Amino acid sequence: MTAQKKLSISAEKFNQKTEEQAFFTSRVDRIVAWSRRNSLWPMTYGTACCGIEIMSVLGPRYDLARFGAEVVRFSPRQSDLMIVAGTITEKMAPVIARVYEQMIEPKYVIAMGACASSGGFYRAYHVLQGVDKVIPVDVYIPGCPPTPEAVIDAVMLVQKMITENRPRPYKDNWKPGAYR
Amino acid sequence: MSNIKSLKKDLKQEFQKEFVFKRLLNADVLYLNSEEIVPVLQHLKEKRFFDFLMCVSGAHYPHQEKNFEVCYELLSSRDMTRLRIKISVKEGELIPTAQFVYPTADWFEREIYDMYGLKFKNHPNMKRILTHHQFKGYPLRKDYPADLQQHLSEPLEFCMDNEPDGNPPNDEGKDLMPLNIGPSHPATHGTLRIMALMDGEKVHRANVEIGYLHRCFEKMAEEHPYNQVIPYTDRLNYCSSPMNNVGYCKAVEEMLGVDIPPKAQAMRVILCELSRIIDHIVCIGAAAFDLGALTGFFHAFTYREKVYTIFEKLCGARLTVSMTRVGGMANEPPANWFKDILQFCEEMKKGIEEIDILLTNNKIWMDRNQKVGAIDTEQAIAWGYTGPCLRSTGLGLDLRKSEPYYGYETLDFEVPVGTTGDAYDRYLVRVEEMRQSVKIIEQVCKNVPPGDYSLRDKDIVLPEKKEVYGNIEGLMNHFMLVIHGLRPPKGECYSVTEAANGELGFYLVSDGGPKPYRLKVRPPCFAIYQSFPHCIRGSLTADAVTLLGSMNIIAGELDR
Numbered sequence: 001m002t003a004q005k006k007l008s009i010s011a012e013k014f015n016q017k018t019e020e021q022a023f024f025t026s027r028v029d030r031i032v033a034w035s036r037r038n039s040l041w042p043m044t045y046g047t048a049c050c051g052i053e054i055m056s057v058l059g060p061r062y063d064l065a066r067f068g069a070e071v072v073r074f075s076p077r078q079s080d081l082m083i084v085a086g087t088i089t090e091k092m093a094p095v096i097a098r099v100y101e102q103m104i105e106p107k108y109v110i111a112m113g114a115c116a117s118s119g120g121f122y123r124a125y126h127v128l129q130g131v132d133k134v135i136p137v138d139v140y141i142p143g144c145p146p147t148p149e150a151v152i153d154a155v156m157l158v159q160k161m162i163t164e165n166r167p168r169p170y171k172d173n174w175k176p177g178a179y180r
Numbered sequence: 181m182s183n184i185k186s187l188k189k190d191l192k193q194e195f196q197k198e199f200v201f202k203r204l205l206n207a208d209v210l211y212l213n214s215e216e217i218v219p220v221l222q223h224l225k226e227k228r229f230f231d232f233l234m235c236v237s238g239a240h241y242p243h244q245e246k247n248f249e250v251c252y253e254l255l256s257s258r259d260m261t262r263l264r265i266k267i268s269v270k271e272g273e274l275i276p277t278a279q280f281v282y283p284t285a286d287w288f289e290r291e292i293y294d295m296y297g298l299k300f301k302n303h304p305n306m307k308r309i310l311t312h313h314q315f316k317g318y319p320l321r322k323d324y325p326a327d328l329q330q331h332l333s334e335p336l337e338f339c340m341d342n343e344p345d346g347n348p349p350n351d352e353g354k355d356l357m358p359l360n361i362g363p364s365h366p367a368t369h370g371t372l373r374i375m376a377l378m379d380g381e382k383v384h385r386a387n388v389e390i391g392y393l394h395r396c397f398e399k400m401a402e403e404h405p406y407n408q409v410i411p412y413t414d415r416l417n418y419c420s421s422p423m424n425n426v427g428y429c430k431a432v433e434e435m436l437g438v439d440i441p442p443k444a445q446a447m448r449v450i451l452c453e454l455s456r457i458i459d460h461i462v463c464i465g466a467a468a469f470d471l472g473a474l475t476g477f478f479h480a481f482t483y484r485e486k487v488y489t490i491f492e493k494l495c496g497a498r499l500t501v502s503m504t505r506v507g508g509m510a511n512e513p514p515a516n517w518f519k520d521i522l523q524f525c526e527e528m529k530k531g532i533e534e535i536d537i538l539l540t541n542n543k544i545w546m547d548r549n550q551k552v553g554a555i556d557t558e559q560a561i562a563w564g565y566t567g568p569c570l571r572s573t574g575l576g577l578d579l580r581k582s583e584p585y586y587g588y589e590t591l592d593f594e595v596p597v598g599t600t601g602d603a604y605d606r607y608l609v610r611v612e613e614m615r616q617s618v619k620i621i622e623q624v625c626k627n628v629p630p631g632d633y634s635l636r637d638k639d640i641v642l643p644e645k646k647e648v649y650g651n652i653e654g655l656m657n658h659f660m661l662v663i664h665g666l667r668p669p670k671g672e673c674y675s676v677t678e679a680a681n682g683e684l685g686f687y688l689v690s691d692g693g694p695k696p697y698r699l700k701v702r703p704p705c706f707a708i709y710q711s712f713p714h715c716i717r718g719s720l721t722a723d724a725v726t727l728l729g730s731m732n733i734i735a736g737e738l739d740r
């Protein structure tokens with residue numbers, strides 16, 4: 001892994017258009033990972049204040065499009081990255097679990113903000129104490145709401161996870177309802 | 181006062197009975213028995229022109245014999261008098277429903293049932309509204325633990341059982357198709373659920389389910405000291421957080437009977453108007469986005485980011501600023517802050533013109549918005565509309581003019597009104613309000629009063645850090661206030677501000693302790709949204725999106 005970690009695409013090699021240098025070698029899984037990580041289609045599950053911040057992240061100043069993740073799909077069947085932006089209540093929990101089930105593998109989840117990560121300061125009778133009670137989460141972002149920079153950092157972390165094909169035991173061993 | 185005297189006389193004549201009136205902290209309160217409530221409300225509405233029922237709230241007093249209280253807040257738009265009606269009931273006692281007098285009472289009464297378990301007689305749809313349908317117990321009762329969660333296994337089945345006006349349209353002989361929209365749907369802001377029965381392309385009947393973002397604000401407020409409630413208020417209407425801070429702090433300050441210094445007032449006015457601008461920006465931008473005009477969204481957000489920069493300069497946070505404290509502001513504004521705002525005003529003026537050019541005369545925008553969701557003034561009042569949605573029907577009711585606070589009476593601005601009350605008029609009113617807000621901000625920024633940004637009463641405000649670390653008295657005062665807590669005197673008040681969506685009311689009850697005994701929020705869009713099934717009837721599905729966008733429903737304050 002370590003020696004060939006980086007994908008062997010080099011800009012200089014591409015620019016030198018001599019016949020013998022116009023190719024590169026790699027492995028199929030790396031090519032797939034490279035294309036996957038640069039074409040994340042997020043499903044922004046925006047429910048609350050973080051939903052307004054995610055609009056900023058997608059908006060003109062922070063522009064998530066730079067990371068290839070601007071095609072926001074509200075259909076779970078077209079998305080591979082769920083960004084849970086906002087408080088998930090007990091009423092919403094079965095809905096989000098069902099939406100997550102409908103996403104196609106490989107799929108990733110970012111819990112954006114304190115509420116989605118742990119319930120935040122809503123230690124209350126109708127608030128789910130973290131979305132990881134109902135779906136497996138890959139990256140947690142602290143903050144209430146997190147700054148857009150933090151969200152971008154999380155997206156980059158997911159990209160890194162995809163590139164490295166990092167093992168995800170918490171997801172592979174996930175049993176619905178086991179963590180309630 | 182004379183008004184109340186004549187009211188007393190009038191009621192005595194009408195009902196042949198002496199009613200109990202009390203004056204509690206600048207408000208007149210009328211005490212009734214529960215069976216008198218409907219005839220008295222009817223009389224007040226028809227003869228005394230109390231046309232608005234602003235809020236119905238409950239409270240639990242476990243140590244009293246009649247252990248529940250229900251409060252009705254009335255407002256007369258004719259002379260802007262307010263009246264609070266209170267009834268005390270025992271557990272299990274039925275209260276006659278007020279929704280046939282004021283349709284807006286429907287959801288408020290359901291909420292009381294949900295939170296306290298009080299039942300209303302003849303209410304057609306006495307079911308849970310905010311908590312989920314498998315929830316057991318009544319969470320706002322004092323004996324319900326704040327952190328006792330109850331899980332839900334399955335979402336609510338598609339149902340068509342709430343008919344707000346009591347006479348459902350005839351389904352017979354029609355081939356109706358059920359259509360479920362949301363809660364996870366881009367046009368419903370991720371948290372609203374609309375269930376519609378479709379007759380072809382048209383919505384025959386609709387039902388809405390709310391509560392997907394019920395974060396127990398009121399219970400949390402009862403569990404926290406007064407100043408720690410401020411961050412929770414931020415997250416009510418998160419599109420314009422500072423306004424909620426201001427509304428809440430104003431309520432506590434009214435309770436304490438203190439006035440904040442002129443500089444703090446000026447800063448609050450600036451924060452409020454900036455948030456009004458960004459709230460309208462999100463409303464217009466998101467509405468345009470929902471209708472497919474993505475450019476409008478990007479354009480509008482450019483200006484929102486500029487306001488975020490101003491907030492960041494003030495306190496470091498972008499969205500949830502929590503800048504107010506009971507008694508003033510949290511700290512001094514940075515150097516040149518007011519100058520930055522003036523510069524922003526210049527940019528914003530251009531920005532508003534650009535939005536105007538982009539949308540106002542846009543043929544598609546006009547076709548999609550005009551004649552959608554039109555409502556007349558009478559209907560709007562009956563549903564309890566306030567803010568831009570009410571003003572778009574032609575009634576220029578604005579609390580900044582009618583019950584001015586923080587020096588709004590000295591500022592020069594106008595209240596825009598519409599004519600037809602449809603989605604397009606609401607848009608026009610919002611654009612014009614943004615212009616007026618810029619005008620207000622400029623006036624305030626050019627004459628910032630000198631002086632302190634906060635009161636210096638040791639029982640209300642924490643001393644500045646240099647005092648705490650610099651001398652023993654400051655340290656002691658800090659220690660005392662943290663340990664003893666801010667304790668407003670026993671009493672209650674209903675304090676209102678004009679938020680971006682309309683009247684934002686805080687009904688606060690204090691028992692003299694360090695935490696609010698009861699804090700009820702009157703969210704403007706709660707009243708507006710309950711008219712949705714009524715307004716959408718007979719329209720196209722596509723119009724549901726337009727209507728929802730124009731109502732500007734913010735789930736945080738809708739569900740709290």
